[in-house]
Amino acid sequence: MDIKKFEDKILTDIETVILEIIRNNRKIPIQAKSRAGAEISNFLENEFIKIAKKNKAITDAVSSPSGATKNPWDAKFTYKLKDREEIIWLDFKAFKVSGEDSNPDIGTPNKFFDLVRLGGFYLTFVYVYYEEFESGIQFTSNKSDKYTKVYFLKDIHHSFRRNPKNQLQVNISENPEYRTRTEFLHLLVKKIIESHKRQIDISNRELLKLSKEEFLQDLLKQNGESESIIRKL
Structure with missing residues (x-):
């Protein structure tokens, strides 16, 4: 089977489940606070987990353990098509629609590497959008009139970057771009190398500044003057 067709079927099946959840639960009693x-x-x-049972291709679906904030997936399942069984990890992201141009952390690349080592590849982001109402939140559409955006990490917009906290970041309004699995592996490693080089350059500049004698001497002088004033009290 063509790999892209296989991938498109997975994404379509996930999106179908998410849209049914939203249709059935347009408003939910969760206060729009920091958490x-x-x-x-x-x-x-x-x-x-409840709705996915209707799809025979989605099997063994489980949600993350309660309180496991560092779990690499929010939900996972096995996708079965003919003789192929594919591990799928889901990462749900809920965004207030007014902040659609933000650049949040979307996770460490290490969890993707862990998934690949387990024989999988499809770390999948599921975006939903919400706004406040008097007693909770309601799901709403984004600027593109979509209630959800479902895409694989491998298809993330090319503008993504890795920050010094080893978190990937991308503007949530950017749309995914199809690429092959091999192309993504090359791109991801390239981005991580670029990030480390930026960190090294920043550290080298700071080391150069700190190693200059006048930097320390200026601090010692300022501290000496301050201590002298205190002694005269």
């Missing part, structure tokens, strides 16, 4: 995104994600995990 609202995490609570919405937890809600989606549990609902996904």
